[in-house]
Amino acid sequence: MGAYSQGEVPLPPAHDVASGGDLRLCKHVHDNVHGNIYLDSLSLKFIDTEQFQRLRELKQLGFTHMVYPGAVHSRFEHSLGVYWLAGQSVEKLRSFQGMELGIDRFDIQAVKLAGLMHDVGHGPFSHLFEREFLPQVISGSDWSHEQMSVNMVDYIVNEHHIDVDPQMIRRVKEMILASSEYALPKSSSEKRFLYDIVANGRNGIDVDKFDYITRDCRAVGLGCNFEFQRLLETMRILDDEICYRAKDYLTIHKLFATRADLYRTVYTHSKVKAIELMVVDALVQANSYLEISSHIDNPSEYWKLDDTLIKTIETAPGPELKEARELILRIRRRNLYQFCNEYAVPKHMLHNFKKVTAQDIVCSQKSGGVTLKEEDVAVCNVKIDLTRGMHNPLESIHFFKDYDSDEKFTIPDDRISHLLPTSYQDMIVRVYSKKPELVEAISEAFENFQLKSYGVKTQVHSTPDKKKRRYNSCI
Incomplete structure (x- = not known):
């Protein structure tokens, strides 16, 4: 044109x-x-x-x-x-x-x-x-x-x-x-x-x-x-x-x-996030050897980075990438970080929510047969909203009545269908065990954290005992 x-x-x-x-x-x-x-x-x-x-x-x-x-x-x-x-x-x-x-x-x-x-x-x-x-x-x-x-x-x-x-x-x-x-x-x-x-x-x-x-x-x-x-x-x-x-x-x-x-x-x-957590761990371990992050400000080198990076990690020689290669192999064999449980942060706590860390879970462990370490735990804080955080997205949109009118206006909550949500954001905390044998200990520590933080277990259901015992029977 x-x-x-x-x-x-x-x-x-x-x-x-x-x-x-x-x-x-x-x-x-x-x-x-x-x-x-x-x-x-x-x-x-x-x-x-x-x-x-x-x-x-x-x-x-x-x-x-x-x-x-x-x-x-x-x-x-x-x-x-x-x-x-x-x-x-x-x-x-x-x-x-x-x-x-x-x-x-x-x-x-x-x-x-x-x-x-x-x-x-x-x-x-x-x-x-x-x-x-x-x-x-x-x-x-x-x-x-x-x-x-x-x-x-x-x-x-x-x-x-x-x-x-x-x-x-x-x-x-x-x-x-x-x-x-x-x-x-x-x-x-x-x-x-x-x-x-x-x-x-x-x-x-x-x-x-x-x-x-x-x-x-x-x-x-x-x-x-x-x-x-x-x-x-x-x-x-x-x-x-x-x-x-x-x-x-x-x-x-x-x-x-x-x-x-x-x-x-x-x-x-939950399984997509488990895979992503493992890939991130592999990339972090491979970063100093492959110098992945050194290219992020240089377009002439950066454009060469793509999803084949996983294959590069798998095939790179030398012991430096051994742990990263093992994580990729675990993913291919579906031996993923084990999803312990999740909870939705109570609505009244969203304003003051602070991201949950592996340290929070480890510090919530009571005496038991094993001692958890931060590197054994992975925590995923997931925020889901309607693009405007805790606010109704319709409040920032201007409407008009018909094509004969030049007036624009917003639609307040009290004029919107009562079947639409009154809350516009969820915060979900998920906890994973990097080692199968620690599922039970981490699940219990996670429940203790919820009781300590909210006075109640806020997850929809407890981690099934069958899942807790599934791997312990193998050790």
Whole structure:
């Protein structure tokens, strides 16, 4: 398409890509979620680089496929999906309100590129790399995949000599960081709504969620009754903000509820977390030998890290990686850290909740046959919410009554269905035993911790005696 400003001043021919033009000029691929996706010529220059192709080797859901065998889709197809939905969103806005909003082809291309490149900075094994591994090897680490995505965009442009307007690249990077704490100053105070399409920091509704929720539900066989198409067709810009029809508030709630359901039943499944805890331990043990963390600020080396890191650990020679290799072998043989139990933090304790540590569990052990050590215990603190912590996400969303009205408003709790939740966050604490023979001791210490902290066992059920004895009979 030819990218034009509002004054219809053409950009250089190098930026002539098909958007809103003849789709026959685009390359197309068939996606199992969105059908045909049409790729414009500028986006193809980014896609056809080894840095972007690397996303094929990053599973979207990390190790979830060890529990849900169908969850083997990659960041590559997700990125294409977000690219497509970002383009669809801005094209619909231009179709509905283009004259009053001043949306031009430059805007459309920038939004599409932001959708395409938003995850190019992800590390191996999905979010495990930055949330679990890096904090253990780099004290006070504030590294983020969003910031690396921005760095990678610059690296790809320079390394492959992609002829693209620097102002467009600046806009793309701003859009990638829009919802993060590293958000850049906007290059223009106009068209603020464009920055909410890919990564929405204002209310959490964005095409990134539209794609991964739909794609992940399909992959794991979880029913998805959320239809993002309805929101794309009816959204409207009021006061430089994307707003939605008031009658669609239940559709929006389904978006957040489906996401929370995925977190509870898929992303943080107890066995998935057991595998992740073991992988993190293996990565930490291998880090000094493979120097994994030394590459996180260098895009030229970082892009070479992907999920094949596990195979590297398995095949690396020398005794330095013996313990890491044994952990990987245990995973393959399904000899996982043993899930002892979990509890949901009482609602009235959420405000002052402090993360539970292995030390907390060990210190709660009463006299027994074995003495627990911190390295015997793994604790996982899982927060599940509707994107706004303890607050109702609908409070930060603006609605409109109908297309004849220019008034936007929020919907207070007392006007929402009483069947919807009154609490918007769960905090679940799970405890694992790294050694099978310690399941009973750790389970009892965990129960003691609950009694000491809350005066009651808050878990739904006690660890079955059969499970406690299962491994003790073998020692």
